[in-house]
Amino acid sequence: MYDKRAGMPTVDLTIRNGNLVDPANGINAVTDLHIGDGMIKAIGLPPSDHSPERIVDAENQYVFPGIVDLCTRLREPGEEYKATILSETRAACSGGITSMVCPPDTFPIIDTPAMAHMVQNRAQAAGFASVHPLGALTIGLRGEQLTDMATLADAGCIGVSNALVSVENSLLMRRAMQYASTYDIPVFLTPKDSWLQGNGVVHEGRISTRLGLPAIPEAAETVGVARDLALVETSGATAHIAMVSCRRSVDKIRAAQNRNIPVTASASINHLLCTEDNIGEFDAQYKVIPPLRTESDRQGLIAGIVDGHVAVICSDHQPHGADAKLAPFSEAAIGIAGIDTLLTLAYTLVRDGIIDLETVISAMTDNPARIAGLDCGKLNSGSPADLCIFDPDKPWQLNEQTMQSQGRNSPWYGTDLVGKVTMTLKRGEIVYET
């Protein structure tokens, strides 16, 4: 089953003089890290039996736990012409990501144990980042009938989700939450009212009005959030609200958390950095769902990350080929290929003094790991060595040569960036090195 690629043996190594940032353990210090047999053996002084084959100098660089990305689309199975598990798990490693959660909206949909196994096995065979699927909440994501959730969980699904398909039937949603909670399976939600969302493609506001594009009002999300929070509160489920886009959603989630409702939330890096104004004159590279909203919403999301009520930053990686965006805005493909740039872009929030380093790293490591129930996202001695080394000052450009994802859809494509992962380890293997 475990088909490790040739030429990638685990090496016993020491990473020297890196600035280790491990929020789960409260570490932010320049120190050494010692790895042997794929495990973190010690931090600081080397263990007596450690004889590294290689010493990596990480001076003036950061050493972070491997990034855990809670929302990545790999396009396999079903859309391998866009990307594959191999291409995207390998690309993820070049961005410091070592664990990826994928929604169930592949073709076929991940609503059976066989599909869940297949995705994980292919990722394991590829040998780069690990992939942890979400099982479908309803069969075929049709919102009519519950899946065998407990069986899906046994097959490795870290939670259940109806992906971007809204479950209009509130009774069914309530029962899905009750059933999932029976087996302590977290429910991943992307709340929205599909009637209010309609055929909208941009936030209802200044840009939709000026460009005459079909609009998605804020209420399309907040109505969904309000409903789902009410159902979470009474169903006993543990829920994660994936990729909120507006300030009022954050307010509702904050209020719910303050009442001890077991709900967490994430925001995509796109929503933390961009607003509707980036669309300019129909720039379809900024077409995402939920849509980019106002500056006030962006600030609301940032405030949520800062105060911890939005605990996770994810890439919302959605790779497409180069021509997918070459259509009128309303017909262009949705999404941004984001795994190459997640850490680079998230670090800009630190560099610009908007969010502190520990919070940003925590939002991409131990917080998502905890929500996904994964034993990673931290640098504990005795744990598998999933980590990345990040040079915060390294300039690079996202282009045909550097973009590792098979996707080519990024607003940052062709732009100069600062901050780059220089090495990534997965279970002690060097899976990426510049």
Added chain:
Amino acid sequence: MSAQPSRSIQFDDQGNLRHFLTIDALPAETLVQILDTAESFIDFGLREIRKMPLLRGKTVVNLFFEPSTRTRTTFEIAAKRLSADVINMSATRMSTTKGESILDTVRTLEAMHTDLFVVRDHASGTPHLIADHLPSHVRVINAGDGRHAHPTQAMLDMFTIRQKKDDFSRLRVAIVGDILHSRVARSQIHALSILGAREIRVIGPRTLIPTDIQSMGVNATTDMTDGLDDIDVIIMLRIQRERMDGQLIPSEQEFFNRYGLTEEKLRFARPDAIVMHPGPINRGLEIASSVADSSRSVILNQVTNGIAVRMSIMARIMGGSGR
């Protein structure tokens, strides 16, 4: 670390207008020059020989992905009067990724040495997309895209207003009806605002007024009595019956009662107010026949002016173009 800033593709590197896609952010000077040139073309239609050699040897393709007779015809006449060769393509396309993409269609036609595309489509932004992917010597005019823009219509409306009312800075203009779905209204608002109109008002029920319309520099009101007070120019928009499924307005009767322009409601405006409509009009829905056919109505002037204004725009963007 922001990504690339948005840019205007309407201008070339020297700042010359090379496409006519939207009026948004055009300099007032450009609009005035287009109107002035149109002025010189207006008598031209009355001459015995109505041909000018400005676009001789150029090929103009009217690429209409959405049906249109009036607009396409006026573009065709305008191009022919400038001596261009005109090809009409009434293409249908599927709004999915299946079938030939818009850009494939356009590149095929461009390979046949088209100099100017006149584009209409049901999707907002299609002319921008096309302009962004053609060689730099090929020009694009937007003949109406989705709800976004209909800049040549707005220019002929400005021309008509200028014929009747000389100074924009003194004018209060009301645009009435379905603002939400109207590309004409959006382009008119930009044009009026750039030309310095004293006030622009939009009037309609809240279901038909886009949110944040104030960000375009207009005042929104829901009532015709207040809305038409002291108004110099009333622009009635066409209500598309197929859109009115009982969810945006309850019934045609109720809409006409509230917003239909009747002689009675016309009295709220200034006594010399003119009435405009981009056509085709729905008599008894947005406008009463007695108003549409009255001396206050300039609806037919708009149609006549359409040819001169489109000639002017074509001449402007094709001027100095060439392979």
